[in-house]
Amino acid sequence: MAGRAPKHAPAQAAQDGADSRQHSRPSGAASLPPPPLSLFDAERVFDVCHVGLVLRAVLGVQIMLGLGLALAARDLAQWAGWVSSGTVVSLSGVLLWLLLVCGLRHQLARWREPWQWGVVLGLGAACASLGWQLLNLASGEVSSGFRLASVALSGLASAAVLLYWLKLRERVQRPADAQARLVELQSRIRPHFLFNTLNTAMALVRIDPQRAEGVLEDLSELFRVALAEADTVVSLDAEVELARRYLDIEQIRHGERLRVRWHLDPAAAGARVPPLLLQPLVENAVRHGVEPNEEGGDVEILTRARGAEVEIRVRNTVGAPARAAGHGLALRNVRERLRLMHDVAARFELNAEPGRFTVRILLPR
Secondary structure (H helix, E strand, O other), rough: OOOOOOOOOOOOOOOOOOHHHHHHHHHHHHHOOOOOOOOOHHHHOOOOOHHHHHHHHHHHHHHHHHHHHHOOOOOOOHHHHHHHHHHHHHHHHHHHHHHHHHHHHHHHHHHHHHHHHHHHHHHHHHHHHHHHHHHHHOOOOOOOHHHHHHHHHHHHHHHHHHHHHHHHHHHHHHHHHHHHHHHHHHHHHHHHHHHHHHHHHHHHHHHHHHHHHHHHHHHHHHHHHOOOOOOOEEHHHHHHHHHHHHHHHHHHHHHHHEEEEEEEOOHHOOOOOOOOOOOOHHHHHHHHHOOOOOOEEEEEEEEEEEEEEEEEEEEEOOOOOOOOOOOHHHHHHHHHHHHHHHHHHHHHEEEEEEEEEEEEEEOOO
């Protein structure tokens, strides 16, 4: 349905819309497929080449060894003797295992998870057996088959615990990394937005001083939101209001050359989206679909709830090439923040048709 969203303080402002290559060259715009996103970063899981991680792994194995031997030792002296001998096996085995995993990390990251587990656990059994052989060279004791099997199984179990810890560590750290990346992307586009919007206000003051007061009111609200603290998510309704304020400014500047149509579904208003999502898209639409053309152009903004998904669509006419070439930063920035927030559940699609350019976003409701 068409309508105007109620004015309230949105949670974020907007970003640089310089993106003429996406709008004035449809074929290039359609050739930006999003990179694949895995469920976890395997490269980071197997990146064990750090002193801090090595120390934690060695300490963890030593604690398990000490607790296990304490269950069988009859007194402290026997326990200390067993631990000193066992340390030769555990320390050499763990360090060799970490060294091999570090060297094979790129290969391991390319394999499927069952193969990763199989290879890493096999290395654990082999490294523990080699450590046991190193102890035997010093003591001269003959090993039985049962003892060799026990050592190999202990190494396999230790490798399983370490690999599970490495995967859990990566999953715990990933949300913090994504949050930091979202904030970094948002802070990167803020100066561009403020610069572009200030230029627009200056042009409007020269063109129509009597209407400058309303423009500056909208501009002050945009600046207030742009300089506010970064939030992780905002409502789609807030993003719509922010985009509307920006288009109000552009409407005064371009007059009848800018023809805006809103199709807003109230059921989609509460969807959670990354900050600075919608405004960069409408800014691109104005700069590359309206400004270069003498007759102006059309900009259509649609939001719609579709079952468990929400659709956001920004469509603009395409005519003459834009006056200044862009670098595609706005679209890449929006796509990356969608991927960080919603992972594979969000889709970002570009569609170039004769005379039209459409950005379509689908995300969880």
